[in-house]
Amino acid sequence: MIELSKAEFDVLDALWINYPATASQIIERLSDDKQWHEKTIKTLLGRLVKKGALTFEKDGRQYIYTPCMERADYTLKESQNFIERFFSGRIAPLVSGFAKSEQLSQQDINELKKVIDDWEKNQK
Amino acid sequence: MIELSKAEFDVLDALWINYPATASQIIERLSDDKQWHEKTIKTLLGRLVKKGALTFEKDGRQYIYTPCMERADYTLKESQNFIERFFSGRIAPLVSGFAKSEQLSQQDINELKKVIDDWEKNQK
DNA sequence: AACTTAAGACTACACCTGTAATCTATTATT
DNA sequence: AATAATAGATTACAGGTGTAGTCTTAAGTT
Numbered sequence: 001m002i003e004l005s006k007a008e009f010d011v012l013d014a015l016w017i018n019y020p021a022t023a024s025q026i027i028e029r030l031s032d033d034k035q036w037h038e039k040t041i042k043t044l045l046g047r048l049v050k051k052g053a054l055t056f057e058k059d060g061r062q063y064i065y066t067p068c069m070e071r072a073d074y075t076l077k078e079s080q081n082f083i084e085r086f087f088s089g090r091i092a093p094l095v096s097g098f099a100k101s102e103q104l105s106q107q108d109i110n111e112l113k114k115v116i117d118d119w120e121k122n123q124k
Numbered sequence: 125m126i127e128l129s130k131a132e133f134d135v136l137d138a139l140w141i142n143y144p145a146t147a148s149q150i151i152e153r154l155s156d157d158k159q160w161h162e163k164t165i166k167t168l169l170g171r172l173v174k175k176g177a178l179t180f181e182k183d184g185r186q187y188i189y190t191p192c193m194e195r196a197d198y199t200l201k202e203s204q205n206f207i208e209r210f211f212s213g214r215i216a217p218l219v220s221g222f223a224k225s226e227q228l229s230q231q232d233i234n235e236l237k238k239v240i241d242d243w244e245k246n247q248k
Numbered sequence: 249a250a251c252t253t254a255a256g257a258c259t260a261c262a263c264c265t266g267t268a269a270t271c272t273a274t275t276a277t278t
Numbered sequence: 279a280a281t282a283a284t285a286g287a288t289t290a291c292a293g294g295t296g297t298a299g300t301c302t303t304a305a306g307t308t
Contacts (some may be wrong), residue, residue: 109244112216129264
């Protein structure tokens with residue numbers, strides 16, 4: 001799996017919002033949340049290309065970037081990894097930890113029920 | 125929050141198995157899973173102390189280490205962090221991602237149901 | 249055509265991390 | 279007492295990461 005640093009992920013995440021996109025569009029999107037210098041973001045884009053997380057096409061002297069993977073696929077792999085590391089691969093203990101520390105809202109519960117429901121429908 | 129690297133966490137995790145414990149006990153526990161040199165583990169213990177994740181008492185010329193936090197607290201914080209970063213703080217999308225990719229077993233579902241059940245009992 | 253701007257390439261640099269090796273001093277051993 | 283073993287402290291060192299600054303060159307402007 002391609003390993004991304006936090007900052008690299010944030011840049012890729014800004015691209016996932018809508019792509020293909022140019023560096024300046026990505027910089028614009030990130031400007032709300034981060035106080036990153038334009039050069040910083042360009043460096044990160046370069047590293048993402050080098051890692052194979054992005055590709056680009058030239059358009060004049062600009063590059064138009066496209067992610068090489070989908071967000072859901074990437075986050076799924078990260079999630080598996082995370083749950084493996086901290087909870088021996090089982091997901092319930094994570095949810096249970098949230099529950100115990102009052103971190104679950106009624107909405108979370110409803111959403112979880114729906115996930116379970118869908119899973120069960122899918123089984124039979 | 126104290127930030128631990130992967131290797132540091134693994135060492136702390138070996139201590140959480142049973143503590144207080146000496147360096148050699150920790151090294152022994154880790155020897156099954158990791159091919160780490162003894163020196164490597166000592167270095168990591170030192171870094172954990174420096175980061176405030178461990179304390180120790182002297183016993184002759186050995187140190188007896190104790191974690192400064194509980195595993196559940198640490199993993200909860202990591203989980204919050206993770207879910208914030210990748211799923212905007214909502215837990216269901218993580219579970220849903222697992223479901224969609226056939227990563228949930230009947231046992232997982234049962235456990236999740238129990239978590240929900242307990243949560244609901246706790247509400248009224 | 250000359251000059252300015254701006255895109256990407258390349259360079260920088262301190263701190264973190266993984267992974268030890270060497271140094272120092274104390275406790276065992278002979 | 280002299281020597282060996284060993285615990286922790288200190289040092290090492292390459293690669294990753296956050297965070298830009300400088301260089302080069304092509305495109306836009308006057």
